[in-house]
Amino acid sequence: xxxxxxxxxxxxxxxxxxxxxxxxxxxxxxxxxxxxxxxxxxxxxxxxxxxxxxxxxxxxxxxxxxxxxxxxxxxxxxxxxxxxxxxxxxxxxxxxxxxxxxxxxxxxxxxxxxxxxxxxxxxxxxxxxxxxxxxxxxxxxxxxxxxxxxxxxxxxxxxxxxxxxxxxxxxxxxxxxxxxxxxxxxxxx
Numbered sequence: 001x002x003x004x005x006x007x008x009x010x011x012x013x014x015x016x017x018x019x020x021x022x023x024x025x026x027x028x029x030x031x032x033x034x035x036x037x038x039x040x041x042x043x044x045x046x047x048x049x050x051x052x053x054x055x056x057x058x059x060x061x062x063x064x065x066x067x068x069x070x071x072x073x074x075x076x077x078x079x080x081x082x083x084x085x086x087x088x089x090x091x092x093x094x095x096x097x098x099x100x101x102x103x104x105x106x107x108x109x110x111x112x113x114x115x116x117x118x119x120x121x122x123x124x125x126x127x128x129x130x131x132x133x134x135x136x137x138x139x140x141x142x143x144x145x146x147x148x149x150x151x152x153x154x155x156x157x158x159x160x161x162x163x164x165x166x167x168x169x170x171x172x173x174x175x176x177x178x179x180x181x182x183x184x185x186x187x188x189x
Contacts (some may be wrong), residue, residue, distance in 0.1 A: 015066045016172040018165040022093060030166060031097050032162045034087065036141065038094045041070060043087055047072055061152040064177055066091050067170050081108060088170065095166035099160040109157050110146045116145050116159065140164040144146055 123133035
């Protein structure tokens with residue numbers, strides 16, 4: 001298997017099937033204009049970045065045959081947190097989104113949490129009191145909002161939306177990929 005590009009049919013045959021498909025419809029499948037199950041071509045319509053540069057952001061793609069990760073770094077703006085988005089694909093289906101923001105005020109973190117409540121309803125659980133909340137649905141879809149509470153003026157927070165069965169299949173595939181490509185280095189997980 002060669003690194004980069006799209007996978008051949010033979011390489012796709014080496015992939016692991018998720019234990020459950022990504023559900024077709026649910027409010028929890030969408031986040032920030034992205035939807036679990038969308039293709040990388042659909043992502044490029046939302047974050048169009050010819051030659052890696054888009055309007056107010058850079059996008060770098062790290063392909064590992066059947067797995068690809070898109071790293072989207074937004075330009076710093078005065079008074080706003082630094083933002084980075086990671087979108088991971090398995091067999092060209094989006095299965096994992098991480099939206100990380102650094103340097104938020106407590107009010108900005110609360111507003112972001114409130115956006116999640118407005119979009120998804122009250123969280124199913126509060127795993128870490130005052131710092132981590134999650135929403136889940138049948139079929140292995142989970143969204144988690146986490147904030148660090150380190151400072152009222154300089155917090156870090158992230159949202160992770162994942163289809164867990166596809167994430168497990170992608171991790172299994174990457175383990176095989178790493179074994180077959182020790183010289184290529186380890187992809188980010």
